[in-house]
Amino acid sequence: MNNQQQSLQGILSIAALICLAVGWFNLFTPEINHLLSRKVFYILIGASFFIQAPMLTNKNFVYGMYAAAGICVIGAFLPESSNLAWVKTLGLLAGIILSLSNRNR
Template identity: 65%
Template sequence: MRHNLQTAQGIISVLAIVCLAIGWFNIFSPEVNNILSRRVFYIIVGVSFILQAPLLVNKKLVYPMYAAAGLCIIGAFLPYESKIAGIKTLGLLAGVILSLSNRSNFRQ
């Protein structure tokens, strides 16, 4: 099961990068680029964090990882102009930090 989750997470991570790249390089119309890079990207990252949470070595980080995923996903559905739309970036940052701290713990 662990291998399946890691494989799914890898595929999802590649999809997230593709969404972000599409937005950066303006491949489609501005509306589609915004949806892919400002919404779909964060939803995919949130799903990736959800899949990663049970794999964390430090079990104290599991619920914070779920919280980071929630911030990404909820923030993706907020209007772009919303004052709290930045929670998706906060969730992304928190998830990356949790993921990196898990890697350093794993090596010990």
């Protein structure tokens, strides 16, 4: 199961990066670019963090990774005009930091 989880997590991460690149390079209409790079990207990253959480070797980071995943997904659904729209970026940064902190040295 662990190998399948890693594969799924990798696929989600690559799909998220593709969504981000599409938005940066304006490959579609402005509405589609915005949806992919500002909404779908964070949903996919949140899903990737959620799948990665139980695989963390430092069990102290598991709940933090779940929180980062939830913040990314919830933040993706907040309107851009909201004062809380920045929380999705906070979730992304927290997930990246937790993921990098978990790496073997």
